[in-house]
Amino acid sequence: MLIAPSILSADFGKLREEIIAICDAGCDLVHVDVMDGHFVPNLTIGPVVVSAVAKASTKPLDVHLMVENNTFFVDLFAPMKPRYISFHIEEEKHPHRLIQKIRNLGISPAITLNPHTPPSAIEYLLEDLDMVLLMSVNPGFGGQKFIPSVLEKAARLKELIVKKNAQTLIEVDGGVNNQNIIALRDAGVDIVVAGNYVFGANDYKVAIDSLKV
Ligand code: DX5
Ligand code: ZN
Numbered sequence: 001m002l003i004a005p006s007i008l009s010a011d012f013g014k015l016r017e018e019i020i021a022i023c024d025a026g027c028d029l030v031h032v033d034v035m036d037g038h039f040v041p042n043l044t045i046g047p048v049v050v051s052a053v054a055k056a057s058t059k060p061l062d063v064h065l066m067v068e069n070n071t072f073f074v075d076l077f078a079p080m081k082p083r084y085i086s087f088h089i090e091e092e093k094h095p096h097r098l099i100q101k102i103r104n105l106g107i108s109p110a111i112t113l114n115p116h117t118p119p120s121a122i123e124y125l126l127e128d129l130d131m132v133l134l135m136s137v138n139p140g141f142g143g144q145k146f147i148p149s150v151l152e153k154a155a156r157l158k159e160l161i162v163k164k165n166a167q168t169l170i171e172v173d174g175g176v177n178n179q180n181i182i183a184l185r186d187a188g189v190d191i192v193v194a195g196n197y198v199f200g201a202n203d204y205k206v207a208i209d210s211l212k213v
Contacts, residue, residue, distance in 0.1 A: 006195035086110035137174030146175030158188030
């Protein structure tokens with residue numbers, strides 16, 4: 001299992017130290033939640049802060065867009081050279097075009113599904129995607145309760161990926177902790193995002209290690 005701590009739960013008063021601490025504690029990616037106050041009822045960070053995050057991080061960035069105008073935000077964050085940019089399928093009329101745009105920028109394209117969105121929504125995009133991000137909470141806030149139906153969804157998505165012989169990774173975001181990590185692994189999940197569970201812990205390394213199953 002690869003671990004992507006969400007910096008939404010970090011102490012933004014000492015963000016640089018927080019980024020260094022999770023990288024030193026052995027995370028695999030740094031998950032960056034971008035919210036615009038329109039697609040979700042919360043507002044987070046823009047390119048000024050994300051470029052500071054990119055400078056502090058020794059691990060690749062995983063940018064999760066929760067915004068209305070995806071193309072605009074892809075252009076805004078591409079200069080920080082994240083490993084992944086994911087956008088919500090619920091908010092994109094031309095996902096195939098946007099996938100190509102992200103890939104042409106040298107970034108791995110990913111699509112996010114809200115809790116109600118079935119894997120079939122992206123069935124014909126799977127081969128073009130490096131990752132699918134399944135929300136296990138409603139996007140907008142850290143510290144929410146895990147929605148267990150994501151386990152069945154991940155297993156169904158995994159079947160589709162295997163059937164198509166695609167290499168797409170499955171990431172799950174929201175309410176992940178040491179109580180649900182085994183079930184997530186068994187459902188075929190490759191990467192987990194964890195905000196509160198990591199940044200709320202006294203020892204980031206202990207928390208991250210407990211998810212490496
Ligand atoms: C929610 C964000 C998540 C969130 C996860 O909209 O996409 O990345 O920060 O936080 P936890 O792990 O606390 O649910
Ligand atoms: Zn996220």
